Amino acid sequence: MKSEPPKDRAAAVAAVKAAGRANSDATVMFHAAIAGRLGLNATDTKALSILDREGPLTAGELSRRTGLTAASVTTLIDRLERKRLARRVEDPADRRRVRVAADPAGLAQVMPHFADFEAGLDALLGQFKIADMEVIVRFLSETNVLLEAQRLRLTDGTRTRMKPRGKRKA
Template identity: 45%
Template sequence: MSSHQPSREDLIQTLLLASRESSTLAVFFHTNIAERVGLGATEEKTLGLLGKFGPLTAGEIASHTGLTTPSVTGLIDRLEKKGMVQRIRDPHDRRRVIVHPNQERLAELDRLFSSVQEAFHEVLDIYNDEQLATIADFLIRSAQRSKELMASQLGKEEES
């Protein structure tokens, strides 16, 4: 029996495949969680953005999500109809409308996700601090690259 070390290319391919599977499962997972509170996955993730950044304009939501402005308008309409957000005119610039989350409804989502976060602590417990730093670096860089790709794709669509 040989102790064959996988090549760098094999490791990269394994990581890319695992990342793709993780991404796919994350979409299904978030869809499942969102459905429990009567939301779609995009709605749930948008509420997550509002929870993280606070009130945002429709343009800022579009920037964070990569969605087109008409899509964001429909998204906000749905969230407002479900009592998850409220549109409030900016008191300093009446042309600007700011989307404010319903904090009580955000708390419902937070309760659902807190048990999930606890479950992932168990997964992470086997890694040492250096490995955790590497995993965190990979995830941060992957998220940044996704944002860059969304922005470049959005720019191409606006040009056509």
Template identity: 50%
Template structure:
């Protein structure tokens, strides 16, 4: 190994260490932000993020929610019960399979959460102004890979 290789390895190791540290910070502030938004509506962070899944994917079965959240089926049942009792979601008959039930959002109630994200969305757009499109594409690729790896890690924990 040459001195240049060793220097590159040390730089990569240091960059990975910094990435892990900033990832921990980002994870923490993300959880705290979503907990604060959830608390404004009498929800917990898991409930709030489940509403986000329903908003992005449309009505889902409990099995779909278990797969997407990594929660056990019994936990999903309790989660849906809570969301239903708080007026954010409801169970509806599946349109093609009468044995199945879908969980869908109450669109009017979910609109109450949107206001909490409007300022944050403006902040994101403003922060992205200092990055090139290529840099943003790299961030998108990185976050996509990391989301899949974290989903896999959550599934392993749930096993």
């Protein structure tokens, strides 16, 4: 559903924020649906995405990138290995250290779930000029920096748990 273009800066800022929230919600739900199809959880698929984009990481590096505890990352890696989506590999610089890599054959099983979205995204981006896409890339990149800073602020660089709430009175 398209809305009227904003008439002033405050309205434009509010419209961008609202669209960003809606995009975030849709993205999370889309990835949760894919994770469900794969028998994983959304965090597993995002960790797999990080491994695919950044290459092999140590468990500690993956812990820092995801905010998961070391124990949670170990369990996550085990799940990805069982599904043949990732594998532990020897670190070429230090044979005593192990890295986790996305498995290309496993990724080939995941990618068809994104095919329709990718085709739609390509069609959508075809409507934009290169200069427009450069603005979009800048906005998304800077938003990612803000999000990562806030994740680190909220977790103090580590995974934190919410405090349990007291029992409700009937």
